[in-house]
Amino acid sequence: MKIALPVDQKTMDSPxxxxxxxxxxxxxxxxxxxxxxxxxxxxxxxxxxxxxxxAQKIADLGAEVLITYRCGQNAHDVLSAAxxxxxxxxxxxxxxxxxxxxxxxxxxxxxxxxxxxxRGGM
Amino acid sequence: xxxxxxSGKGGTGKTFVSVxxxxxxxxxxxLDCDVEEPNGWIFLKPELEKKQxxxxxxxxxxxxxxxxxxxxxxFCKFNALSYVGEKLLVFPQMCHSCxxxxxxxxxxxxxEIEREIGSIEYGRAGELETRGGILKLGEPSGVPIIEKxxxxxxxxxxxxxxxxxxxxxxxxxxxxxxxxxxxVTEPTAFGIHNLALVLELVKLMDKPHGVLINKGLxxxxxxxxxxxxxxxxxxxxxxxxxxxxxxxxQGQLAVEKPKYRQLFExxxxxxxxxxxx
Amino acid sequence: MxxxxxxSGKGGTGKTTVAAxxxxxxxxxxxxxxDVDAPNLHLVFKPTLVSSKPFYGYQIAELDQxxxxxxxxxxxxxxxxxxxxxxxxxxKCEGCGVxxxxxxxxxxxxxxxxxxxxxxxxxxxxxxxxxxxxSTASLKMGSGASGKLVTEVKKNITSRATDQxxxxxDGSPGIxxxxxxxxxxxxxVLSVAEPTQSGLHDLERIVQTAKGFGARCLVCINKYDLxxxxxxxxxxxCRREGVEPIGKIPxxxxxxxxxxxxxxxxxxxxxxxxxxxIELWNKIKDILEEES
Numbered sequence: 001m002k003i004a005l006p007v008d009q010k011t012m013d014s015p016x017x018x019x020x021x022x023x024x025x026x027x028x029x030x031x032x033x034x035x036x037x038x039x040x041x042x043x044x045x046x047x048x049x050x051x052x053x054x055a056q057k058i059a060d061l062g063a064e065v066l067i068t069y070r071c072g073q074n075a076h077d078v079l080s081a082a083x084x085x086x087x088x089x090x091x092x093x094x095x096x097x098x099x100x101x102x103x104x105x106x107x108x109x110x111x112x113x114x115x116x117x118x119r120g121g122m
Numbered sequence: 123x124x125x126x127x128x129s130g131k132g133g134t135g136k137t138f139v140s141v142x143x144x145x146x147x148x149x150x151x152x153l154d155c156d157v158e159e160p161n162g163w164i165f166l167k168p169e170l171e172k173k174q175x176x177x178x179x180x181x182x183x184x185x186x187x188x189x190x191x192x193x194x195x196x197f198c199k200f201n202a203l204s205y206v207g208e209k210l211l212v213f214p215q216m217c218h219s220c221x222x223x224x225x226x227x228x229x230x231x232x233x234e235i236e237r238e239i240g241s242i243e244y245g246r247a248g249e250l251e252t253r254g255g256i257l258k259l260g261e262p263s264g265v266p267i268i269e270k271x272x273x274x275x276x277x278x279x280x281x282x283x284x285x286x287x288x289x290x291x292x293x294x295x296x297x298x299x300x301x302x303x304x305x306v307t308e309p310t311a312f313g314i315h316n317l318a319l320v321l322e323l324v325k326l327m328d329k330p331h332g333v334l335i336n337k338g339l340x341x342x343x344x345x346x347x348x349x350x351x352x353x354x355x356x357x358x359x360x361x362x363x364x365x366x367x368x369x370x371x372q373g374q375l376a377v378e379k380p381k382y383r384q385l386f387e388x389x390x391x392x393x394x395x396x397x398x399x
Numbered sequence: 400m401x402x403x404x405x406x407s408g409k410g411g412t413g414k415t416t417v418a419a420x421x422x423x424x425x426x427x428x429x430x431x432x433x434d435v436d437a438p439n440l441h442l443v444f445k446p447t448l449v450s451s452k453p454f455y456g457y458q459i460a461e462l463d464q465x466x467x468x469x470x471x472x473x474x475x476x477x478x479x480x481x482x483x484x485x486x487x488x489x490x491k492c493e494g495c496g497v498x499x500x501x502x503x504x505x506x507x508x509x510x511x512x513x514x515x516x517x518x519x520x521x522x523x524x525x526x527x528x529x530x531x532x533x534s535t536a537s538l539k540m541g542s543g544a545s546g547k548l549v550t551e552v553k554k555n556i557t558s559r560a561t562d563q564x565x566x567x568x569d570g571s572p573g574i575x576x577x578x579x580x581x582x583x584x585x586x587x588v589l590s591v592a593e594p595t596q597s598g599l600h601d602l603e604r605i606v607q608t609a610k611g612f613g614a615r616c617l618v619c620i621n622k623y624d625l626x627x628x629x630x631x632x633x634x635x636x637c638r639r640e641g642v643e644p645i646g647k648i649p650x651x652x653x654x655x656x657x658x659x660x661x662x663x664x665x666x667x668x669x670x671x672x673x674x675x676x677i678e679l680w681n682k683i684k685d686i687l688e689e690e691s
Contacts, residue, residue, distance in 0.1 A: 008558070018584055019550070019584075022550055022554075043201075045455075046547070047456050047457045047543065048216065048457075048543070048544060048547065048576075049201025049202065049213070049216045050201070050547070052202075052216065053204075055206075056201075056205070059206040070583065070584070074213055074216070077211060077213070078211060079206075081207045081209060082207045083207060111613050113583060113611060113612050113613065114260075114579065130437055131410060131411065131437060131439075132410010132411045133409065133410040133593075134411060137597070159408065159409060159573065159600075159601050159604065161597040161600065161601075164596045164597055164600070197500065199458070199494055199495055200495075218493050219478060220479075220493065220495030221476070221478055221497065222495055222496060225476070225497070225500075226500065259604065259607070288436045288437055289436070289437075289540040290436055290538075290541060290543075290545075291543070294490065309655075310655045310658055311443075311661070312439045312442065315442055316437045319437060322540060323540050326490075326540070339655065342655070342659070364625070364650075368626060370595065371593075371594060371595035371596065371598075371629060372626065372629075373595075373596035373597075
């Protein structure tokens, strides 16, 4: 199964990014085999709707689980329509956090913050 | 005359000036364009006569026709569309109503429908007609409401337009059809700095303008000095007065007191003169 | 690094004045001015510039008159009235791309005569104040994407600060998108209210907005002696809503004098407002500890 994490650097040593929609990269880890891939997050540059675009990307990458600190309402709507499980990130490197997930030690992310209302001030 | 009252900085007294000017003007309309945080009603206490809902278009998808080509998702610059789980999701509040997705869909699976973003309330306070825009909490942009508000001013009717703070698109829309802009500032470093921002805007939009210095303090000349340096007409200076501040905090009109009625009548006259009437 | 954001629903309540003083009192604190439409904090702190970079908001349409065949399609389709006389108005253009998508005329590279181009709509800068990081930005008038810009201003700090204990953010007034972007990630939100009818009304809206973010919500009342009855109403409101009223600051003419000579009021600890803010800070410090 594929697990996605928003990260600040492209390696498994990176901590989880505090942001989801505007994280610079996503790490996608395949639990069968342990392969991972770092993908640039184009949504980070979006003037608005970054969460939605990022969530679309996670769905397009075929991830079944997303581990993140924070998720907005709009991104959450996309992820749940794509049936992607949302888990709450904890401190540690991406590698450590994935291991914690596999040991069943992570909790579901239930606190979804309101959307930023998108139109960027316009 | 359509008079717009604006300030770069919030809290300088836009609404205070607007409601009191509107109250001394003859047969005028007061328009509250600060649709995110309208406050004019607190002072004018109008009787509500009519409420008009304001709606904007956004796309609705016929899932049966949608083939999942994602042309609309890729086109939308505002990320209002997402295709996941073999369904097209629409995020109405992200949509800027550009109509592009509907035009582009090869399956004609998208049509535009309307959603309510707020309303305009028409009222009356004595002789004064009032119109206030309110944006629903959670809606991102009040610009369509302001557009309707400004468009509703009957030709030839004097209007006082209470603008939102700042110099963003809501302000631009509010002053777009005004004949004269009254810039309200306060003699503080923040007030002057933000005055400069809104001044740039009125110059860019070619609007005749003048300044009102509010909450003036004895010995503090920075606002006056700035105006002189920039060649700005100072139409009035209202000194800080804790009694006046209390009156305002209670939501009362200053012009109920003769001293301020005189002040605002004089100010209105000066503005009309400046605006060439 | 704990995050504290200072907000007000209504402009002019004293948000920046309070934020400036808190920043001065706190140790090892990085500061960001997220009021990107009208940044004021730098006027108090006068940071020395370390770096600055342009900010790109929405793209805007640009029409190449040489390639344009004057068919008028773009003008017909533009919902924002941005196109007239074969010129796209940057103030009206929202960057939707409809004109570009339907333009029939193409240049030698196959690009449509009217197309979206990058648009610098602001600037983000990083500076230092007494050795601490200070991040700010400004947005060109009429531009959107202020939420994205706020995020950039915060990233300037969060991507760098390592030994800072506190990140203090001067937020935007209002309840819109830039405010939301200011609040996200905050552990503590301090709303600065003023005791007026308008102030109470606007406080309600900002509190509702802030509560959705899971931060600890605090309220302080500035210029409280202006109207003691409404001050009490605000305190009652706070208690009903489960937000903490943690301080009252008296009206103090020395405040604007201090601001006007570029100093936070707590640089004059004898002044009444400074005293109240120092007390306020002591409470906030404890709360930030609790939130660790």
